[in-house]
Amino acid sequence: MMGQPVPQRVSPTTQPHRGVEGEAPAALPLEGATRAPPIAEKPVTKHPPEVPMTPGSTGLVLEEPLLCELSRPGRQSCSLPHANDVPTRAPEATLPAALLRQTPAALPEISEADLVRHFTRLSSWNYCKDAGFFPLGSCTMKHNPRTNEAVAALPGFAYLHPYQDSGTAQGALALIAALEEALKAISGMEAISTCPAAGSHGELTGLMVIRAYLQDRGDPRSRVLIPDSAHGTNPASAAICGYRVTQIPSGPDGLLEPSTVANAMSDDVAAIMVTNPNTLGIFERNIREICDIVHARGGLVYCDGANLNALMGIAQIGEMGVDVMHFNLHKTFTTPHGGGGPGAGPIGVRQPLAPYLPIPRVVKTAAGYGWDASAPKSIGRIKAFYGNFGMLVRAYTYIREMGAPGLRHASEYAVLNANYIRAQLTASYHLPYATPALHECVLTDKWQQPGGVKTLDIAKRLMDYGFHPPTIYFPLLVAGAMMIEPTETESKESCDQFIAAMRAIAKEAQHTPATLTEAPHHTFRRRLDEVMAARSPILTWHQLKG
Amino acid sequence: MRYLPHTPDDIDAMLRTIGAASIDALFQSIPDALRLKGPLALPPACSEPELWRALQGLAEQNATPQRWASFLGGGSYRHFIPAVVWQLVSRGEFLTPYTPYQPELSQGTLQAIFEYQSMMCELFGLDIANASTYDLSTGIVEAVFMAQRITRRSEYCVMQNVHPEIRAVTRTIVGLNPAAQATLVPYTRAGTVDLAALQCVLRPTCSACVVQYPSFFGTIEDLRPIADAVHAAGALLIVAVPDPIAMGLIEAPGTMGADIVVAEGQALGNPTSYGGPYVGIFATRTAYVRQMPGRLTGVTSDVLGRRSFVLTLTTREQHIRRERATSNLCTNQQLCALATTIYTAWLGKEGFRRLARINWEKAEYAREELTRLAGVRATFSAPTFHECVITLPCPAASLLAALQEDRIFGGIALSRWYDDLPNALLVCVTEENTREEIDRFVAAVERHIRG
Structure with a gap:
């Protein structure tokens, strides 16, 4: 989402830096990462060591080629049955030659030991939350509980098929319904869809709900207001939804000012997208007034929930006048970032917008939980099946643990x-x-x-x-x-x-x-x-x- | 609370440093009227043992293929997942970093993405692949958007034998633009693309044609004539591949003229997980690289000249180009893509072919056995990979309900999406289905259609 450094030209003639010795803090060993560290100079610790000034240190890091460079004809990792338990047959006899693959994919040939070593060495080149402090703003890099992982791997969750009869997946549906209730309680929103796969997918879905609602009201509009402090996904999602983006400036104290919103607001504005707290970490204290201004001109308010981690149990976004929001389960609710996903981006809406939520929706009837895909006003399907269920399991586990x-x-x-x-x-x-x-x-x-x-x-x-x-x-x-x-x-x-x-x-x-x-x-x-x-x-x- | 390290002494010391009287004082910027007055209405907090009891209880209410024979497919496939895949994926070094925006600290994830991109290109016969989209359905949406940018046309056509949910998702999102009219192209009695019908709808306003290979009905066909027709009309051919294992047996779509391939990577090492998280594999030709959505990893070197990897061509992306980006994609499905990478390397060149063959042989066996039953026939005549549609002498939905008494998930009733196929059942067979299981399934079908 962010954090991309401005592309920087690095002179290829820069010499290897060897001059930092003596300048770096004492806790830093001073050799380059790929050279052997000095052995004799290590002091023997006699007393329990105190927390070092910083955790930075270097050690032996192993180089590792690409899989294709490791590959040798005849090696293999996989273990598949030698003989099929049904009659073998020649594809050439049944399938037209034009359909048969002529050249097998040039995949690596490698033993399992080498496969494990390969990915283990690669993993050692990553800095990760488990290893240390990871203060990426707006990304909420908090600890990822391993309990969540173990629960999501339970066969009763991991091996469910999306098309098995919902009567045989009551536990999964009950979990989704319970997560919806928890997200409602935390946010103050009135209806939830857990379908979106990530935050930006949630933004798009939320804007589509707004669009469908306005169209249904006979009041289609063409613009979306987005503050200059917003995540890049906000304008990108608005553009996909067919809206023109009008950027509005933050005030001198980093806050969105009601007068700015009032000036930018017109009968052509479908929605404003705010992030609260905003990306400066500042609570938009005028949020209710801003919502009133937008509502008075017939627009709706979208809240990017990326920064919900500041507000749980403190304030509810739904009580601020917001109409639609998304949650980033991979930020606020501890599902792991995984080096770039998967995430999950459920959205919450106020009741008047609920009929427009994507299908399918979990419903409870006398016969138990089921999926309802019949909602006539729904924006439709936004992803095959029902969302990133595995991430929903993790987030729900976390919420249950925390209370x-x-x-x-x-x-x-x-x-x-x-x-x-x-x-x-x-x-x-x-x-x-x-x-x-x-x-x-x-x-x-x-x-x-x-x-x-x-x-x-x-x-x-x-x-x-x-x-x-x-x-x-x-x-x-x-x-x-x-x-x-x-x-x-x-x-x-x-x-x-x-x-x-x-x-x-x-x-x-x-x-x-x-x-x-x-x-x-x-x-x-x-x-x-x-x-x-x-x-x-x-x-x-x-x-x-x- | 095990996830919160703060002791009362820590809190006091930190507040003193800040100069705040209390934690509550830190929230003074929130107007009192907006402050929550009571506790959140949530179930009470659980210790880990209590948590396990609660969640295991929910998990056990669900039927799984460990106790049920399952012939479910339709875009979500049960393949054997070797222990090594998730043992490696679950390493904290892969599980807990952010997107590799700081390449010096992310070379492991970046090299893994590069290897993923490379192997996916090999599998599908194309030049370049991105780091993944959410899944196949949303990947097809991105592919249509990309084709619209490349051709500067808005309309597209989609085959009726493409997964109905993929078509629905594309209609929902691509259809936001009123000019992006979709034309549905019918299937033939063989279950394949009606080429004559396609040619009629390939107008000069058509940006792309979406086909599925193997189709939602499991059928496979030569894509070359389709590619020729589509290209002659100046449009792009987008091919959806629901299970990449098929690439071990049938010709790669890139080799047959596909311009963009989007595949569902779930089958490569990811559990079915009730429909997600999955991983959309997205590959295309080099010429279109700057119109690609999503993240790309490329080769570079560091100041010491050592080979290194970095996210590249990022000016396409939302965090730089905002509303003019090629996509709003940010978070993708990296961990699932990593599982796919490790799984594909685990299978390797020979394993991939062998597994595809095992799947095909078992499915052929199952189809022969099922269509031997009185009143049961193959609905379509085209060849299939590991899924096929059979027509029953009764509504498929009622047979499925009856089979549940035998703890069998017999497949997917197509009547849900196709009014003209009330008795059609989509059956999937993979290496996870034993012959004994197939025989038991066939016997149960026979019993129920007779009874």
Whole structure:
């Protein structure tokens, strides 16, 4: 969704950086990632070690070729029956020659031991939430409970077929119905669809519901208002829905101002898309007034629920006047991000919009739970089958574990952590908006820029200290933004380590800026040439060999 | 609360640093009128053992193929998943990172995506593939959008033997644009595309033609004449592949002239999971790379000149181009795509062929046995892969209800979508169905249609 660094040309003539020794903080071993670390210099610890200043360190990381380079004719991983238990027959005898595959797919031939080693080595090149602090703003990188994974893998969930008779899937339907109830309780919305596969899919679905509702009212409209702080998916989803996008500016304190909305509002505006708290982490305190302004002119209000993690048990989006919202189960409700999905993006609506929700919907009758695909006003199907059920199981498991007090505490500590980090870093980094914020804080590189250090450099240097960088260059309205969302599952010590690293980096930016501009130094790969990748794209083995 | 590390001392110290009197004070920016006054109406919190009891209880209310013989397919397929796949996918290093926007910290996921893209191109006979779409149905929507951009035309046509839910999803989303008229092309008595009918509707306003291979009826046909007709009209051929295992036996659609292939990757290492999460495999020709939706991983090097991988051509995407992006895709289905990658490498070159052959042979056996029964016949004459439609002497829905008494999921009644096929049953057979199970199924069908 965000965090994409501005493409950066890296000079191919840059020399390997060997000069950081003595400049890096004490906790960092000083050798490059792929060279053997010094052995003799390791001090013997006599007392229990204290929490190090930062977790950054390097160790042995193993190189690994591509599967196609490992492949040798005759090797195999798979274990399939040698003889079929039905009569064997020759495809050539039955199928027309034109249908038979002439050249088998050039897939790798590799033993299972090598297969396991391959993907294990690859995995070791990833930084992940399990391994450390991952403060990506607006992404809510919280701990992913393993209980959720184990529950979703239960055969009674994992092996259900979407077309088995709903009478034989009552447990699954009951779970979806219960999750709908829980999402209603958390959000204050009045009806839920769990069909959308991800947040942006939810946005599109929600806008389609709005569109269908307005059309049904005999009042089709053509524009959607989107604040300049919005996620890129908001305008992209609106465009697919056929709406023209009008961007509206945030006010000087980072808030959407009712007067701005009133000026932009017309009888042609179908909806406004707001994110609350917004992408600066600031609660849109005028939300109710804004909703009233939009409603008064016949428009509807969509809320991007990406930042719901600040509000659970604190405030309900449905009570603010919002008509439609989506949930990101992979953010707020702990389903794993998986390196880029799968997610799940259920939407919630107020009752007047419920008839337009996508089909099918879970219904309860005297005979039990079932699917209803008959809703005459529905926008229709937005995905085959019923949504990302496996992710619904995980989210529901989490909600059941937490209960009402647990979810409220989660939001409280998420906000506590973000405010703590903000309080500790505003002496080192420019805070573009002093307005109180909730679960994330946005800082910039304004004070580092004169020394030639940019947000991208700070982000890359954080890697050397053992942290994933925050979301950078987003929101777009803040130049050089660093958007930090610690989440509630990080302890005070882990926040302290991050704060120490950020402060050390601010000092380095003053005294040894090259340490930053050439960072990262200790990762498996150093800074990459992203421009080269896009100039003549190599996207497959075949193109690599060719 | 095991997911929350904060002790009272931590909270006090942090609040002192912030200069706030209480946690509540941190929420002062929320107007009091909007603050929730009571607790959320949720079931009480559970310890892990309690949680297991509750959720296992729900899981056990569901019938699974461990106790039931299942011949269900129709876009969701039960194939054997080797232990190694999810053991590897479940590593925290794959499970818990974000999208690889910071490539120096994500080389594992990025190389895995590159390998996925490479193997999917090999399977489907095309040049490039993206990192995945949500599933086959939403992938087809993206494919039609892409064809509309490439051809600068709005209309499209879709075969009636494409999965009805894929057609429905495409109608819902592509149909948001009133100019994007869809024309439905009928199927022949063989269960294949009616080429003459197709040629009639291939107007110069048509951007793309969507076919399914094997079709929703399980039938396979030579795509070359279809490709020729579609290309002659200046449109693109989009091919939906419901189960990639078929690629171990039948010709790759890219080789037969497909311009865009979207396949459902679920069958490659992902459980059926009541319909999701799945993974849309999306492949096309190099010429169209800049019109592709979704994420792409490419090769580059780091400052030391070492081979590395990075998300590339990102200016197509929503986080940069916003309302002018090629798609609103952000989160995709990376973990499912990783399962697909590992599974495909596990099968390997020979395994892929062998598994396809096993599936086909079992399905052929089942079809022969079923159509040997009095009153039962194959509905369509075209060859099939691992699914086929049979016509029964009674409504298929009533047979399915009766078969449930024998703990058999006998397939899918097509009357749900096709009024003209009241007695038609779509039967799927994979390597997971033993001969004994097939024989028991056939015997039960015989018993019920007689009784």
